[in-house]
Structures are given as structure tokens and as C-alpha cells.
Amino acid sequence: MKVVLVFLLLLVYLLMSYGGGVLPLRALVGSVLIAVIARKAWPEAWKDRLGLRMSGRELAQAAILSSILMILLHFMIRGIAEAEDVVYRSSIAARGWLNPIYLHTLGQTLNEEMILGALLL
Numbered sequence: 846m847k848v849v850l851v852f853l854l855l856l857v858y859l860l861m862s863y864g865g866g867v868l869p870l871r872a873l874v875g876s877v878l879i880a881v882i883a884r885k886a887w888p889e890a891w892k893d894r895l896g897l898r899m900s901g902r903e904l905a906q907a908a909i910l911s912s913i914l915m916i917l918l919h920f921m922i923r924g925i926a927e928a929e930d931v932v933y934r935s936s937i938a939a940r941g942w943l944n945p946i947y948l949h950t951l952g953q954t955l956n957e958e959m960i961l962g963a964l965l966l
Contacts, residue, residue, distance in 0.1 A: 850886035854879055854960065862956040869945030872952025879959055896963030 861875025
């Protein structure tokens with residue numbers, strides 16, 4: 846049974862992580878499916894197998910730090926572009942901070958880290 850579940854994990858990773866054009870939130874849905882399947886395969890150690898063992902405080906710190914860095918980098922890129930007289934048209938200006946492209950990228954990165962970074966290693 847575990848072999849089937851691990852195969853299903855890899856299949857979900859491959860089918861749900863890439864090509865967000867059809868359904869931009871597909872990678873985030875894939876992240877949830879990977880976690881559900883892993884929990885079924887390894888009820889006691891699924892967080893360890895996927896590299897998700899972290900406290901709520903660590904998760905909050907990572908989210909806050911990531912948000913601050915993304916905002917700072919956005920303004921740095923905009924400032925550099927303006928200084929070089931280049932038109933900078935960010936997708937944030939076009940679609941806002943919760944752009945589905947960013948959410949897809951978040952899910953895609955999480956899926957890669959869970960499967961390639963933790964499970965296979």
C-alpha cells in the first residue's frame with residue numbers, strides 16, 4: 846500500500862506543480878494533496894518525511910521575514926529601474942499582492958521542497 850501512496854505522491858507532484866496557466870492555484874492544491882497522501886502513508890512521521898516539522902513560531906517568523914524581504918526587493922528593483930530610466934511594470938501593480946502567479950509559485954516551491962528536498966533525500 847505504501848508503494849502505491851508514494852507513487853501517487855510523485856504523480857501529484859508532477860501533475861500539480863508545473864504549468865499554472867490553466868488553474869493558477871493548482872500547485873497549492875497539490876501541496877495539500879501531497880500532505881494528505883503523506884499523512885496516510887506515514888501517519889506518525891509524515892511531517893518529518895516531508896520536512897514540515899516546525900513550530901508555529903518558526904512558521905510565523907519565516908512568513909514575516911519572507912514578506913519583508915519581498916517588499917524590500919520590490920522597491921529596490923523599482924528604484925534601480927527608475928534610476929536607469931527603465932519602465933518597470935510589476936505584476937503587483939497589475940494584479941495586487943495576492944496575484945495567482947505568486948500563489949502558484951509558492952505552491953510549486955513548497956512541492957519541490959517537500960518531494961525533492963525532503964522525501965527523496
